[in-house]
Amino acid sequence: MRIARFYQKTLFGVFALMGLILVSTSIIYVHTVDRQLTDYFLNSSRAIARAIANSDSDLIVNQNYPALQSVIDQYVETPGISYVFVVDGEGTIIAHTFVPGVPDEIAADYKSDKDTYDRTLAGMGSFSEVTAGIIGGQAGRVHVGMDKGYFALQVQTAIGKVVYLLTIIFVVSVLVTYGLMYQVSRPLHLLGNFAWHTLSGEKHSAPAANQLQPLLERTDEVGELGRLIRKASREGA
Structure with missing residues (x-):
């Protein structure tokens, strides 16, 4: 389908605008x-850390470490939670979910009172680790590590669905716009053929009668030009 030349720039501008809207959106x-x-997953991790710190402080104070271990083992079944470990008031890790043992990267840096750690553990990946104090931090801290790869995947999945939908809308919009431009251009092509046939001395194929009559009956500028061309051709004859 051919589009009139003076509409091609307009069509390109419409496509460029649609693309800009798609990209910016x-x-x-x-x-x-x-x-x-990201904030949601970090807040969920903090909530888990606070829940352990608040509900299991008696287990820590009374040094009931087997029961504490069974409690934190349940939390690693939560999607995105990769590990949990608990530190007592003396700075000793008393329970953890690492197998077979605590990674060296964590063993070298866990005793500060930071609320969040960014961890990269060899063979495991990257993690955001949040902490919560037990009895205001006096009895130790609970550390909960969330896999960055997990919530990055969730973000990509959510983004991918919307971008996929926007792309479909863009393609459909382009096709519809192109079709509308063609509908506008088609009468102009017929008008041009009619003008060449009636006013030019060069041979040019005339529009068919079933195409010409609707063209001349139009009430817009195309119809006015068609009737003007027909009038000029009769006066010239």
């Missing part, structure tokens, strides 16, 4: 979803 959505989901 995607960027804003990606940024928003990434921030919101």
Whole structure:
């Protein structure tokens, strides 16, 4: 389908505008979803850490470590939670979910009172680790590590669905716009053929009668030009 030349720039501008809207919307959505989901997963990890610190303080104070171990083992079944470990008031790790043992990277740095650690553990991946104090930190701290790869995957999945939908909308919009432009251009091509046939001395194929009559009956500018051309051709004859 051919589009009139003076519409081609307009069509290109429409496509460029649609592309700009798609890209800008995607960027804003990606940024928003990434921030919101990341905050959501970190807050969930903090909630788990606080729940352990608040509900199991008696187990820690009374040194009931087997019971404490069974409690924290349940939390690693939560999607995204990769590990949990508990530190007593003396700075000793008294319970953990690591197999076979605590990684060297954690053993070298866990005693500060930071609320969040960014960890990269060999053979395991990257993690965001949040902490919560037990009895205000006096009886130790609970550390909960969430796999960054997990919530990155959740972010990508959420973003991918929306970008996929936006892409479909963009493609459909392009096709519809192209079709509408063709519908506008087609009468102009017929009008041009009619003008060449009636006013030019060069041979040019005339529009068929079933195409010409609707063209001349139009009430817009195309119809007015068609009738003007027909009038000029009769006066010239």
